[in-house]
Amino acid sequence: MDSMTNSAYTDLLQLDDSALKEQVAAARKNLFELRFKRATRQLDKSHLFRQTRVKLARLLTIQRQRRQVKPSTSLSTD
Template sequence: MAFPKMSEIQELDDTRLSEAILALKKELFQLRFRQATRQPVKAHEFRHARHKLAQLLTLEHQRRQNHGG
């Protein structure tokens, strides 16, 4: 699974962007929970989730800066 491209993420509207951020935060929580309870977790899942979350948060921040909010 390759990292998502910013061009794909920029197509999201503000509502879907917020939903995607929330979903990724929940996914990261679930991964940490599985790891803490010694359930099998693949390390690359953390990396991919954090990378995509960073991209989404960057896009959200840029949009807020451009809209004066």
């Protein structure tokens, strides 16, 4: 079962852009550290690797959706 519940996803949606950017950076750093531990066979909790990848994907999806919405709101109709 996925550790990120629907309410946790809605919590991610509530983040402002700067906090979202920080979360993306933290997830990427964590993923790098997990990859390093996996390569050196020090990774005890292998489920964290998948959970971090899924969380990063969700964060990036939210970022992309926000970028797609912003340009359309700044257009004016004549």
